Amino acid sequence: MTPDPAARLTALYERHHRQVYAYAVSRAGRPLADDVVSETYLVAWRRLADVPAQPLPWLLGVARNVMHERYRDQVRQAGLAAEMARWVRDAEDVADGVTERVATLSALAWLPDRDREILTLTAWHGLTTGQAARVLGCSRATFLVRLHRARKRLEQVLSAASAVPTSTSTRRRVTDEQRVAAAG
């Protein structure tokens, strides 16, 4: 639509970079996120002709590939684990009505990374199931099946956690090391 490629990239950046950043934070943690955004837009520049009319799922798909290709999976997972530990700590720091928040974030941290990815794509990044499927490069039907399974597993972890007597000193204390081990 826009004849000038640089202007087109600028528009893509201004419209979507915060969403790409949010996705990168949710998949690799804050310290890596800026780098992921930067690499994603470099790829977008080099493949500008491939960017579809609805660019966000495409951009997130590129960001996803960037993370997989650029970082050893261990590095990304460790970054994400540290990030999740911070979320849990932040939730603990807010005094009232946080038990459920802490429990949900902790449960999410315990899930396999694949499940976490599927659950957060729709819940946190405002994507429809069709768009989320495009990010993962699978069909919508496949995505729905995976989403269903991931939800089941999250429910299991949540109910298992709520069966544990609530002792804030043990259950809520989550260290970075434990998170790294859990995600590892």
Added chain:
Amino acid sequence: MNNVSQRLAEVRPAALDGDPAALDLAAITAQPQPGPRRAAPRRRLVLAATAFAAALAIAGINQLTHPTAGPAPEPGEVPHAAGPADARQLLLVAAERTALQGDGTDRYWHQTSQLGNRYDVGGYFVLGRTEMETWLPTFAGGTPVKCGTWLGAEPASDADLAAWQQAGSPTSWNSAPRNDPNVGRPIDSQPGARKCGGGPAMTYQLGGADLTPAQLEELPADPAALKELILTGEAAQRTAEGYQPADPARYQAEVLFSAATELLLRLPVSGQVRGAAYAMLADLPDITLVAQATDQLGRTGAGVEYTYRNADGPDHTHRLVVDLATGAMLAEEVREAGSTALRHYTVVSGTEFTAEAPPAS
């Protein structure tokens, strides 16, 4: 939406909406476009907290100078001892004064500013500064020219100074926590060389809408009309993205505060439109006044504060420093809510409309 999805949506971390570092798009678009379906190079792009601070980090470390106090505030910058009674009145004074300056018909908006950003270097913070000089076009097809000079970095506070000394007084850092050399960007204590670049033809962001220079020039000088235009543009954008704010009134105030800051601090608009932006600010709820504020260059003015909130409560506080004598916006400072530590700031030391921009070299 089932229960699990709902529950997940409710715990979406605020960190996802944090501050991404500004990307140096000029550095990206300077790369050749090989056409579709070629693998991206594995080049690590230089990133910066602020545009064009990007390419400025330099090697060559000698010593770290201890932070020196800023120059003393210049006397007489706040004209009247008995200043305006509240933020609203103050902003209306600024609106009147700023409307007298500049009609915006010259071709470039030339601005000199300094940007500061606090970096977590693992265990403590350093404050890095960049001096910027920009020429923003006010006509279609014009390209911006931006020059930046990295001014160096130093421990951000006394506590950080102590932590820095305990860490062996390093003269360069990595912006990532725990100094993992694989991530983050290098930060040098020493200043770097001035670097200039020309960007792509630009559109200007206001309240979520992309405006061309022509549209920017047509912005209304009437505060109510300006407000409506910003909110309409933002609503269109939001509807396209399917986003519904939980608290529309507060959300609207945040949109308007952000837009007014852009108009007053960064966009090439006429004095009349600046005046309208001040008047629009004056009518926002929850604006507070700091009778006398000193910016990072040691200049005093009146401070106007607004605190953004997220789902968990107050998040960060923006302070605008206004020179009451001229109506000029001197600075924007951002702090964690309830903290005195600066997260980042912009100080503007000079603005004018000029006929020409220098060639980008």
